[in-house]
Amino acid sequence: MTDIVLRDADPVLVDRIRRVAQSRGWELPQALLYLLEQGLHVYEGDGSVHLDxxxxxxxxxxxxxxxxxPNDPGFAAIGRIRPPSPD
Known part of the structure; x- marks a missing residue:
């Protein structure tokens, strides 16, 4: 496998990659490879998300x-469209 080296990478980007790796329990090279693969799928594909x-x-x-x-006038109504009133 080819080694991937990031030179002069923005420290914020490196920190974001490191946080993703830590949160998923991945080694940094694994995380970088996975993130590159997923990014390529988005740009090469139709942009749809595929879940395992x-x-x-x-x-x-x-x-x-x-x-x-349950139906109530508050929380349960979020995102729901009310049926048209029969005028």
Whole structure:
């Protein structure tokens, strides 16, 4: 495998990469490779996000939980469109 070296990288960018690596439990070279691959997919592809099975399951569970929020005039109405009034 080819070594990837970042020279004169912005310290803020390096810190962001380091934080992603730490939060995911990746070594810095793994994180850099993964982030490059994902970035290339976005620019080469149609820009859509593709989730792995665990991510898709977590998103589906979160959506299902939100759908169970009881109807009330406050929180449950966020993001919902009211049906047109029969005038």
């Amino acid at each position: 099975n665990a991510e898709a399951d977590a998103l589906q569970a979160a959506i299902a939980a939100l759908e169970q929020v």
